[in-house]
Amino acid sequence: MGRFDGKVVLVTGGNRNTGLALVEKFAREGARVFMCGMSEASTAKGAEMLSMRGVEGVVSQPCDISDAAQVAALFDTIEREAGRLDILVNNAANQGLGHGGPLEMDAAKFHEVFNTNVIGGFQVTQMACNRFFMKQETRGSVVFLSSNTAKRAIRHRTAYCASKGAINSMVRALALDLAPLGIRVNCCAPGYINTERWDVLDPAKAARRRLNCPLRKEASGMDIANVVAFLASDDSANMTGEIVTCDAGCSCQHMPEDVDV
Template sequence: MAAGALEGSVALVTGGANGLGRAIVAALADSGAKVGVLDLAPCPLDRPDVLSVVGDVAADGAVDGALAALEERWGPASILVNDAADYPTAGLLEMEPAAWRHVFDVNVTGLFLACRAFVQRYVDAGLTSGRIVSISTGSARSPRPRGAAYASSKAAVETISATLAMELGPLGITSNVVAPGYIDVRGASEANPDRASDELRASLTASIPTGRAGLPADIANAVRFLCLPESDHVNAAVLAVDGGSGAGRFRMPGELTTSGPSAPPTTGSSALPHSAGDPVGAGA
């Protein structure tokens, strides 16, 4: 992909200090965009085309403040990537109401506030072409036990994104979703390390038809594509980046080590845990 494909663009990435978000920031900047990062922690990428703003996406005025800082330095933003997320793992009786509300404050209300501030400044600046890309998860459509808060909040993200695609299309803004599968974030995130055991990681990888876990770069490349001029007619899409794991059950129980074209055909359901974008190993 051409290094200058996004030359002249200004982007804001929420939750861009670690994991998938950091990879997205680097990918956009490497393609020529000037990138702002809004996160609770400073972004460790030390480069002149990245501006780090510390703040909480769910706080009133935080996103608008970050957009204002970007606009002062480089001009109005035409790209918004919603990556900031909270993802506790807890069952119904374990989940405290305050923790549940916090997930929705960050994942849903934070996204709403970010989109609202972004679109208002976009309109005020008289821009005619823009992109909103929101990070979801395969768990939004194929949930797992003890993940109700995260999965349902991301289902809301997908619904909001589709609604915005219809509302904002006439303004020249497309709104799309990238839904990661299992992502190996080892080495990519100090704040949210990959907590999967080697055994769990192996079983998760065995359920992926391509035979490997996803990498932060896989998600970053998908986001970058949706920000390019060439993606102008892609709108209201949910792009699954999961190696095919969301297509169905790739393994019968006990077939964890069989892979490749020689694997026997399988039918029925698998006992493998489904971890499409959930907290185990995922960075969003």
């Protein structure tokens, strides 16, 4: 028997990298999973990759989560195909890469990052609550993906770091308002995750990143999926408003070992 037997789960950005592991985790533990990428092509590619991993029965539909009409259309599909929703994983993110430093970055790019990471995550959560959780006897559970960069910034990623800080605050605010309604909202804040971007990373840089981690390794997508599944499940039934860091110990150290004094 699977931990998520009979449960219906939506994973945004479930079509690549960490999102694929999240979809796989919930599907392998018995859930009916819906996932979206932003475009038709990226969503179809994700569906194909899941099928190649032997993960069957996943419903995929492209959806730009910053567009309320597209979010509504995705929820129409969930309503028609499953008639309920139990778990929402807000994983989709605009990484805000290539914006340059804060003095030269284009404000429009800042808006793009916030439109997906903060406003997008909010409107998917709001729709999950209004269209499903509030109408169901067993309410629902929401898990956001934040980042350890919300607390410890990385260079040239002002919009991204700020958006992840906003997610942490939003998780606590949502948790407070939704707790009396029986809806839990928690968050996983990863550090380095091994994604396809690591495949093209200079090996010396990858080694230096690992040296930066007290546990000497980046997370796999499944390491993150394990934390998210715990926060989504009844195993964390008495937790809400929590930000659980999963970063190989990066956040607990002052300096990496090779620069320590």
